[in-house]
Amino acid sequence: MRHRLSDSRRLVTSLLALTSALASLLTLVPQARGIGESTRVDVRGVVLDNRREEDEPRPSARQRIAWEARKRTSIETRLRPSRARLDDPSIFETPLLYLAGDSGFADPSEAEVVGLRRFVDFGGLLFVDDAEPTRDAFDASVRRLLQRAFPTRPLRPIPSDHTLFRSFYLLHGPAGRTGGTRPLEGIEREGRMGVIYSRSDMGGAWARDNLGTWQHAVEGGETQRELAIRLGVNVIMYALCLDYKDDQVHAPFIMRRRGGTP
Amino acid sequence: MLAATFLFGIPGGAPAAGLLLLGCLALGWLSLRDVVGLPPLRKRVLLGLRALTLTLTLLVCSRPGCSSEQHETIEGHLRVLVDSSHSVELALSDPSRREQAQALMAAWARDTAAGRARFSRFGTELHETSLDELVAAYPTDEQRSRLVESLRRLAAEDTELELGAIVVVSDGADTDVDTLPEDFALDGVRVHAVTLGEDDEVEDDAIRALRADAVGFLRQPMRVRVRLGTTSSEDRRVPLRLWQGQELVREQVVTIPAGGDVVVPLELTPTHLGRALYRVSIPVGTGDAVPENNDRSFLVNVRRDKLRVLLVTGQPSWDVRFLRVFLKRDPAIDLISFFILRTANDLTMAPSEELALIPFPTDELFSEHLGSFDAIIFQNFDYAPYEMGPYLPRIRDYVQRGGAFAMVGGERAFGPGGYEGTPVATILPVGVPPESLPPERSLVEGRFQPRVVTANRHHPLVALLPDEAESLRLWDSLSPLEGANQVTRLAPFGHTLLEHPRERALEGGPLPILAVGQAGEGRVLALMADTSWRWGMTTAGQSGDASAYDRFWDRALRWLTKDPALEPARVATDHERYAAGGRVRVDGVIRDAVHEPYASRELALLFVPAGGEVPVASRTITTDAAGAFTAELSAPDAPGGYRVMVRAPVDGAVAPAVDAAASGTASTELASEWFIVEEGGDELADPRPRPELLRALAERTGGRLVSAASLPALADFDTRRTRSLGVATRFPFESWPALTLFVAALVAEWAARRRWGRR
Known part of the structure; x- marks a missing residue:
């Protein structure tokens, strides 16, 4: 079930989004300060089939969501996200991986499968985004990969009351470029999500060109784009905070805002 | 003594014997038909022989018998058990309990029967002794009176069943039991009780008992139960105080009913990890017979419930x-x-209600x-x-x-x-x-491999x-x-x-x-990096x-929260409570703040009273290469809480500075732990004599109760012991005469029936 913002909020949100777009055009990329760029949160892309970055379906998506997360939250992100193969030991240098695609891919090697399994087992989070959910080629490849890496832990739908939907923004469900109502799916590992899988092309809703223009129309309009961005921010926040928002101290506040009883 | 028990030896017991009886009755009834037509005399003879035969068959085959315990009475040895507990020391009358006992033993020393008796004394433990030793030096320093337990142990030592009687010389103030247990028995050994101080009149307010959990949790309230008693004939109102060290934690006024007890719960909240010393006290009134029982210390091992x-x-x-x-x-x-x-x-990009x-x-x-x-x-x-x-x-x-x-x-x-x-x-x-x-x-970039500082490599x-x-x-x-x-x-x-x-x-x-x-x-702790997660x-x-x-x-x-297992210097005593003058074994390991051992160092080991600074005992110890040591000292004589403390001279000097450390100056404390010296404790909690326990012992075992003041002679105590020989079972019809009678009856009946034309 999809939830829309109220009309007045939609107007405010649209104005804010417009302001954000203008700001992104006019403002220089914030200067990295501090201990080092490499310690910042990197929305690292997964390299499959030795594909080049420009061959990714939404090449700017990771950069845009990293920018949004930095602008909207206190998270320090790398504004030029890196890429790595699953069999590259450097995947253990940053615990968030982003895998997007719009077509099927060849079955990864055993080393890559083992790399993915160890990455998740040791604390990493793989976010998978199907950029072409109307076709099943990418979906089939992803499910084969996950089946090989986690044979005893199948993908399961993530309920709308999961912490993921309130790690920063209060959301009611998934959102992306497409208007489908497919729930997010995930693989749990020791009480946390090790894999999150979206079939709504969230990257499509995030992507902008160098001039700040949205690259893809979103079926639900700008409100849905904003929800998709918020969900992307929540995913990054979840990777860093996990179930922090489930702590007892947060419950009364969040329940009140959701209209429930603490 | 067990009563006789009747039984049947036939397999199946009484039911089988019952079936056999029915069979015999049936045969007897058939015999009545078999003698029809015979002259009356022959009929009576044949029926009589048949009845005899069936009766003997029933008795021989069902094997009725009886079981009964067999006893014998012997003249046994005599043992004398003398109370060596601290309550005997109390001078509450003239002569005192101790003086009564000494007079009695002096009299026995002149008694030839004493040479045939073995002597023991009891208190916390049971000790072998002799009359000469008791006459020369009668120790009354034990901190418990385990009379009933000591009697059981004496009886258990008597494996040859040669013990005839035990003469107990005591005030009866057993600290373990209030009344004689229902199951108390000594297998025929008589207990003769010689009472000490049965006429003592005691005016005393006391902390009769103190029940506190040995373990408490940091910042979690815990409850202590204090039982106060008085021998006064009037209600007593006394202030009950709870102390931690020298600090008064709580005070409340309590009314103790005349001649009775009252239990008072007190709440305390531990504030430090490790052993904590607490004390409860009531004032010592004028004429209070035993001031020692107005003050009780206790230790609580404080742990952390959750961090x-x-x-x-x-x-x-x-x-x-x-x-x-x-x-x-x-x-x-x-x-x-x-x-x-x-x-x-x-x-x-969102209003706060959407965040x-x-x-x-x-x-x-x-x-x-x-x-x-x-x-x-x-x-x-x-x-x-x-x-x-x-x-x-x-x-x-x-x-x-x-x-x-x-x-x-x-x-x-x-x-x-x-x-x-x-x-x-x-x-x-x-x-x-x-x-x-x-x-x-202000920030340093780049990767680096942090280096362990060699001097501090032992830090946990x-x-x-x-x-x-x-x-x-x-x-x-x-x-x-x-x-x-x-x-x-x-x-x-x-x-x-x-x-x-x-x-x-x-x-x-x-x-x-x-x-x-x-x-x-x-x-x-300061960690000047934000990437320690990379170690994972x-x-x-x-x-x-x-x-x-x-x-x-x-x-x-x-380490931050002072887990005792990670403390650099630790010292521990082998017990938490000691009697005055008891041996205190102290083990410890001494390391500095970065866990470098104080190897082969001479340090001062001290006993410092709670709330004081001047040690009451000290000695020099030498650590081994790992900073460990073991030492023994005598517990102080004065009751109360003490800290065992290890100190090092400030200037790092060794032996000559130990004296300074012992005096409490010019030294640093390295480790310490609490322990208690308890003079009163349960032993003096209720100083009244309890002749009723001694009377119960004598009545239960067939002994007698006499006063020490009457100086009873050892030869007057009955040492005969009736002992069990076990259970014997007899079957009277499982004998040759019975079998012979049975066969004779069969033959006679057979011969008579043949002679008078019956089969």
């Missing part, structure tokens, strides 16, 4: 994420965490609940944007009173966090550079493995850290455990990466082992 940790972070990061996961995973940790998810500069953000409850955390935390961690957290300046003195005071504080690095910690010149900077083990310092000077935060070399190899194998916070220098009370391999601190010397220290009563996940990616990260933070928390 309560406050984690505050300035922004989400991988370091924050992994530390929180570690803290949440441990069920022994109660974690309160606050992450700053949005700063004033962030544009959330899952909550206000940062600074006042609640740092004013109301600050003292409830065992440890506070500031992880890459800058206080200023949250108007926390007024709370920083509270954090400093919290640490100096015994709390724990850790600052973990990052762009918002130490210098960039604006802590220079704040109260928090005074408790950090490193000097904080000014906030105005440009980032390129870096000695992660039992073997020193393996531990150092482990640190070399961990994934490098990335970036570090600059500091000006190491604080005077700080110790650097890890240092940067290349960078220098702003005021010189290697840049500390991990430093610890003791600030007042509390402990502090990144290292695991290389080696498959992520445990070093967990082990480090586990040690860090336990």
